[in-house]
Amino acid sequence: MFIFDFEENKEKVDQFIQFMDKNRQMKGVLLPVLQEAQNKFGYLPKEILQLISSHLGIPTSTIYGVATFYSQFSFVPRGKYSISVCMGTACYVNGAADILDEFSKVLSINLGETTADRKFSIIETRCVGLCSDAPVVTINNQVYTHFKKSDVKHILSLLP
Amino acid sequence: MNIKELTQIREQQWWELIKRLNEEPFKYHIGDGEISLKGEEFKLQQRIALRNIGIINPNKIEEYIATGGYFALARALENEPKEVIKTIKDANLRGRGGAGFPAGRKWEAAAYHETDEKYVVCNADEGDPGAYMDRSILEGDPHTVLEGMALCGYAIGASKGYIYVRAEYPKAVASLITAIEQAKAHNLLGNHILGSDFHFDIELRLGAGAFVCGESTALMESIEGKRGMPRNKEFRTTERGLWGKPTVINNVETLANIPPILTKGAQWFKEIGTEKSSGTKVFALVGKVQKPGLVEVPMGMSIYDIVYLIGGGIPKGKKAKAVQTGGPSGGCIPSHLFDTKVDFESLEAVGSIMGSGGMVVMDENDCMVDIAKFFLEFSVDESCGKCTPCRIGNKRLLEILQRLTLGEGEISDLTKLENLSRVICQTSLCGLGQSSPNPVLSTLNYFYDEYKEHAQDKHCRSGVCKALLRYEINDRCVGCTRCVQHCPVDCISGSIRERHYIDATECIHCGECFKNCPVNAIDVF
Ligand SMILES: Cc1cc2nc3c(=O)[nH]c(=O)nc-3n(C[C@H](O)[C@H](O)[C@H](O)COP(=O)(O)O)c2cc1C
Ligand code: FES
Numbered sequence: 001m002f003i004f005d006f007e008e009n010k011e012k013v014d015q016f017i018q019f020m021d022k023n024r025q026m027k028g029v030l031l032p033v034l035q036e037a038q039n040k041f042g043y044l045p046k047e048i049l050q051l052i053s054s055h056l057g058i059p060t061s062t063i064y065g066v067a068t069f070y071s072q073f074s075f076v077p078r079g080k081y082s083i084s085v086c087m088g089t090a091c092y093v094n095g096a097a098d099i100l101d102e103f104s105k106v107l108s109i110n111l112g113e114t115t116a117d118r119k120f121s122i123i124e125t126r127c128v129g130l131c132s133d134a135p136v137v138t139i140n141n142q143v144y145t146h147f148k149k150s151d152v153k154h155i156l157s158l159l160p
Numbered sequence: 161m162n163i164k165e166l167t168q169i170r171e172q173q174w175w176e177l178i179k180r181l182n183e184e185p186f187k188y189h190i191g192d193g194e195i196s197l198k199g200e201e202f203k204l205q206q207r208i209a210l211r212n213i214g215i216i217n218p219n220k221i222e223e224y225i226a227t228g229g230y231f232a233l234a235r236a237l238e239n240e241p242k243e244v245i246k247t248i249k250d251a252n253l254r255g256r257g258g259a260g261f262p263a264g265r266k267w268e269a270a271a272y273h274e275t276d277e278k279y280v281v282c283n284a285d286e287g288d289p290g291a292y293m294d295r296s297i298l299e300g301d302p303h304t305v306l307e308g309m310a311l312c313g314y315a316i317g318a319s320k321g322y323i324y325v326r327a328e329y330p331k332a333v334a335s336l337i338t339a340i341e342q343a344k345a346h347n348l349l350g351n352h353i354l355g356s357d358f359h360f361d362i363e364l365r366l367g368a369g370a371f372v373c374g375e376s377t378a379l380m381e382s383i384e385g386k387r388g389m390p391r392n393k394e395f396r397t398t399e400r401g402l403w404g405k406p407t408v409i410n411n412v413e414t415l416a417n418i419p420p421i422l423t424k425g426a427q428w429f430k431e432i433g434t435e436k437s438s439g440t441k442v443f444a445l446v447g448k449v450q451k452p453g454l455v456e457v458p459m460g461m462s463i464y465d466i467v468y469l470i471g472g473g474i475p476k477g478k479k480a481k482a483v484q485t486g487g488p489s490g491g492c493i494p495s496h497l498f499d500t501k502v503d504f505e506s507l508e509a510v511g512s513i514m515g516s517g518g519m520v521v522m523d524e525n526d527c528m529v530d531i532a533k534f535f536l537e538f539s540v541d542e543s544c545g546k547c548t549p550c551r552i553g554n555k556r557l558l559e560i561l562q563r564l565t566l567g568e569g570e571i572s573d574l575t576k577l578e579n580l581s582r583v584i585c586q587t588s589l590c591g592l593g594q595s596s597p598n599p600v601l602s603t604l605n606y607f608y609d610e611y612k613e614h615a616q617d618k619h620c621r622s623g624v625c626k627a628l629l630r631y632e633i634n635d636r637c638v639g640c641t642r643c644v645q646h647c648p649v650d651c652i653s654g655s656i657r658e659r660h661y662i663d664a665t666e667c668i669h670c671g672e673c674f675k676n677c678p679v680n681a682i683d684v685f
Contacts, residue, residue: 027384027385027403028365028383028384028385028386029385030385030386031365031366031368031382031383031385032365032366034368035327035366035368065387066385066386066387069370069387069388069389069544070368070369070370070388071368071369071370072327072367072368072369073368087289088289088290089289089290089446089447089484089487089518089520089534089535090289090290090444090446090447090452090520092289092534093447093448093520093522093526093531094447094448125328126287126289126371126538127288127289127290127291127292127328128328128329129286129292129295129296129328129329130292131290131291131292131444131446131452131518132292132444132445132446132452132453132454133452134446134447134452141330
């Protein structure tokens with residue numbers, strides 16, 4: 001389990017509360033609020049879900065129901081480098097499955113997992129819209145096109 | 161701002177734009193009031209939805225205006241809303257997001273209901289993996305989507321629009337934010353647009369990674385802040401949609417077609433394409449093709465022309481096996497049917513659909529059973545779980561396909577696949593379940609032999625299903641022991657400088673020996 005440290009994250013939490021206050025009137029505000037939390041904290045800590053609940057008057061069960069529905073939200077912190085392999089059709093027919101396997105093998109973790117040192121995690125996406133440059137791998141916000149299985153080790157060695 | 165000022169901007173900016181484009185004369189063709197891209201691959205294309213892509217600077221509203229942008233809106237505001245609906249209906253513009261429903265009829269239905277509030281929703285959730293035309297339009301020409309939405313708002317009497325855009329498209333989001341700001345600053349969105357009594361605002365909502373949210377009622381649930389599960393279809397969304405109000409939902413490409421239709425007229429549009437499918441369609445031509453990219457062609461062009469004349473054919477001298485259209489809801493069209501025309505009816509007749517326009521080319525190295533499995537995995541992952549056939553049926557389908565690719569299938573599985581597929585199609589709640597077995601049905605239909613080989617002979621002719629491969633060392637072996645060193649399960653034996661052997665009972669078919677053999681002494685069957 002990951003314990004969320006309110007003290008350490010005080011500034012971010014304050015900004016987040018401001019965001020909720022500012023958009024309180026917005027219809028259907030829950031999704032944008034969850035997205036803000038995911039972006040700010042990198043995942044959805046249980047403590048933050050409770051904060052949203054008391055702040056917006058939405059039952060935690062409802063919030064949890066919505067958050068679990070969408071794959072964008074994560075309940076555990078992702079690694080410092082979130083490696084996302086595109087598994088859309090164009091990337092798949094151009095060998096994305098082999099690339100995913102190679103990352104998995106080299107890092108010794110499965111899809112959806114984070115390495116013990118919290119440095120790397122592997123996720124898959126379904127098409128990032130760069131299909132004509134398939135296969136595509138995204139690491140944090142850096143996009144790599146025409147990716148090859150043999151690039152895996154090299155790319156990982158470049159990440160400090 | 162009024163139409164006179166808009167005209168001033170246009171005239172002045174047109175010359176600015178030409179000046180900028182003339183710096184790269186080899187790229188652009190500048191004719192009488194029209195600009196197009198130069199190049200072999202554009203000769204067979206006709207660009208309507210993509211008309212400005214790669215030409216104007218998407219972050220400058222002035223350049224959009226220079227090419228005649230926002231004039232369709234300005235002129236529409238001088239006439240009755242029903243004139244707009246009439247033109248769109250006459251043009252027979254059909255929805256480009258998948259189902260092909262006539263946009264004009266949808267607008268007419270929403271206009272008919274009288275309420276305090278109505279909504280226009282732009283579906284920019286582009287979920288079909290392998291299609292990216294909506295991303296390209298949002299990034300390269302966001303104003304055409306805004307103008308299309310405003311025109312829809314005027315036609316049906318709505319004052320609020322939402323764009324539901326995938327979070328996976330950060331650049332498209334940024335480009336939309338800039339475009340909305342600029343349009344507001346120019347009085348082309350907001351209150352009293354161009355001095356009229358028409359008010360229209362657009363808000364962005366980001367998707368959160370759920371394919372089913374591309375379905376119109378699930379999308380509305382999602383905007384309302386709920387789990388994105390499709391509604392029971394008691395009411396049409398044009399009667400009760402977003403927050404229970406009449407709502408028109410249209411796809412990005414559909415909306416991008418609106419301004420040119422209103423500018424050039426219904427007749428012009430109807431003359432392009434086929435009788436029942438007017439206009440053009442953008443395809444994302446990807447996969448095993450020499451020149452992948454977005455192509456916009458008149459409806460009715462043949463698959464062959466798109467793949468070979470525009471896409472340059474298959475790379476590495478391989479043979480085409482099929483093209484897949486319509487993504488997880490569509491089917492595989494085999495190469496002997498490449499003279500099929502791309503329009504709504506013809507594609508359906510061969511067991512596929514137009515879908516959003518993904519066109520993935522596959523060659524002899526792609527296994528059709530594996531492709532069906534790939535799409536089923538997708539549908540199982542993305543099923544929202546509300547209805548039983550889709551939630552459980554797809555899972556059972558996937559299990560059968562997994563068995564086949566692992567060499568554990570039987571010939572009776574093929575009948576099961578077909579029967580179960582039909583049940584899922586007929587009994588699912590929404591379009592996802594109703595179409596998710598299509599990839600299975602179409603590959604079963606056209607590539608039955610491949611299925612049979614997997615089930616009966618435990619053989620995969622494309623060499624994709626690793627568990628079905630058999631590796632054998634032939635007498636070219638020089639006994640270098642490299643394969644022994646790479647084998648993860650130590651199933652290769654033999655002394656140095658002597659021929660080696662693979663113990664087939666232990667082999668896990670990983671292919672490492674094959675890849676590392678320096679003298680090609682390993683055969684794969
Ligand atoms: C599972 C599913 C996913 C869909 N995804 C999309 C999508 O990503 N984009 C889209 O425009 N339409 C999508 N649609 C189609 C929409 O339900 C709807 O028909 C369309 O947005 C209407 O706009 P149009 O008439 O302009 O095509 C999807 C439908 C289903 C059943
Ligand atoms: S399929 Fe990978 S970017 Fe589209």
